[in-house]
Amino acid sequence: MYLLIKSILIFCVFFTISDAVIHDLPSYFPRCKRYDPKLSECLLKATETVKPYLIKGVPELGVPAIEPYVIPEITLEQGTQALNFKALLKNVVVKGLGSYKFSQFDFDVPNLQWFCKATIDNMDLTGDYTVTGKILLAPIEGKGKFVAGIANSNITAFQKVEFVKKRGKDYVRPVNTTTTIEVGGPKVHLDGLFDGNEELNRVTNTVINDNVNELFEDLKPVIQQIITNIVEQWLFRALEDNVPFDKLYPRVLTQAVYYPRCYRDDPDLNQCLLNATEQVRPFLQKGVPELNVPPISPFYVPEVNLQLGTEFISYKSSLTNVIVTGLDTYKFTKFDFDVKKLLFTGAVTMGKINIKGNYSIKGKILTVPIEGKGQLDTTVVSSNGSLVQQAKLVTKKGKIYLESEKTKIYIDVGEVKSKMDGLFDGNEVLAKAADNVIKENLQDIIEEVKPAIEEVFTQIMEGILFKSVYRIPYDKLYPLHNQKS
Missing domain, CATH: 3.15.10.30 (TULIP domain)
Structure with a gap:
């Protein structure tokens, strides 16, 4: 033995x-x-x-x-x-x-x-x-x-x-x-x-x-x-x-290792890109250190700061050590690239996403004050999103690269379940009252804070994913047919 x-x-x-x-x-x-x-x-x-x-x-x-x-x-x-x-x-x-x-x-x-x-x-x-x-x-x-x-x-x-x-x-x-x-x-x-x-x-x-x-x-x-x-x-x-x-295990920094080769003069370019969103999933799940792309499930965010001041909601909030699971449940239904305009548009649905981390918040929801710090546990049962990105071409060290000029992400959130421990220093009466107000007005609250959430996701996508992928020269990322490598 x-x-x-x-x-x-x-x-x-x-x-x-x-x-x-x-x-x-x-x-x-x-x-x-x-x-x-x-x-x-x-x-x-x-x-x-x-x-x-x-x-x-x-x-x-x-x-x-x-x-x-x-x-x-x-x-x-x-x-x-x-x-x-x-x-x-x-x-x-x-x-x-x-x-x-x-x-x-x-x-x-x-x-x-x-x-x-x-x-x-x-x-x-x-x-x-x-x-x-x-x-x-x-x-x-x-x-x-x-x-x-x-x-x-x-x-x-x-x-x-x-x-x-x-x-x-x-x-x-x-x-x-x-x-x-x-x-x-x-x-x-x-x-x-x-x-x-x-x-x-x-x-x-x-x-x-x-x-x-x-x-x-x-x-x-x-x-x-x-x-x-x-x-x-x-x-x-x-x-x-x-x-x-x-x-x-050799380090191979070529687009072909993790990303299908989609030709920019291919009439079926958009279908190729749509297929690519599925083929790259295993790499995104574990991360791509070669391109400084971290794992997306779980996805770690050190800090997020949110601030809003409307008649309905007025608050300042900070989230730290945020762990997001479920981002790998994405399913793109559209991913188009207008080569002449250098414009990307996409549509995606998401499965269940869970967000956990530390929070601190101070402000008002309706006329009810909300204050506290502790643990946040939020589950988004389903959601839909869309992406619009205007890119541009830049030259670096004699090679042409894509670069994001403007990116915008739009999100429609379905059912949400959220729990915040530590409101009002553990005062159960005040915490329960605030929790009831949040639950009763959750969809309205989401609509109010949605622009801030969309901006956070836009920054994450631009700062991590797009910036990383765009390290690959344009002619390798989206080559022409019969192009010499």
Whole structure:
């Protein structure tokens, strides 16, 4: 079982470093790109593509053959009520690792986390052993040959890493590694127990196999910790010392990586742009560090200041540490680009959006004073929006770029549910009265504050999304057909 987890984790690690030595990487190894929306699918396919090469070994990458897989020595030690022993395994030969099948292989790039899930069928292990101790209160002692078999195994491996700077480049090193294993149909036979006493040897083997599932559960935490320590050391050496992160998963700053190529002289340009809004969703969800685009769900806003003075509502309000979830529920029904006028127009519907953060407010709603600070929790069940942007062309360092000249976002909000803790320093009577006024007049309040909300969204879109996308030259963002790249 030790060997099983070690092998699976080596597979996980191996595919994460397959781009590390790209100048020496064999041509038959797949290349998986960092911001490919199908990165997990690419990695999953890679585990099958490289299987025949892993079975034989890849000497140029220092990867030994996995069929059979040989480990010189393993030390096991356990001290519980069921198991209290020390064992040394040598010259261990594992057969069957080539039957591995990954069902999941994910790399969360923004959070620098890997997660692998795999199964292995029908593994056989043979080797030499020495053991001394107790199993289920019965003594066990001897040395000789062992044979073990596992009908099926389910393994998961998770690892979190962090950046470390070396020689002016970013490398990664492990922060936390965890593994789990579940096995079915394990069997073990030890020859040579008790100096060859056949009866004691038979009885002990019978006790072990009659209780093998329970014994393995008792031993599993030890095995998993051994594997975790080995893999962390192996990863630390392989990744931090040898592989810059930009080679591990290459940084590709090209429009084609995250955005479909839509030609500005294409008669179906608008349909292409509409399709693009769906295709870029996975990137927007996780963020695009290359363009300084943060994740949109959750979307973090450090501070928003609102102020309004009308006959109906008069207030000053500040929101801080705002977390917005649900922005990735967007669905564009229109996204048009008038190339001659450099004018963008769009229409979008949104699903449920939740807004949480700290607030402070002082003012009046109708004739009722409102004051307080605390936690805000608002849910917008549905909404519709439209976008109008007038762009212009500017020249920077000999290249032409788009730049926003004027942007306006319009919002129509459906059902809204809102809760504000801390009004009037916790005075429940005043807080309830203010809350009732807000609920009874919520739609009117929304109409009054809508211009301020629209302005905030406009600033966010201009300052983050458009400004980031417009870092790509115009002829690459919206090229002409037959244009030389």
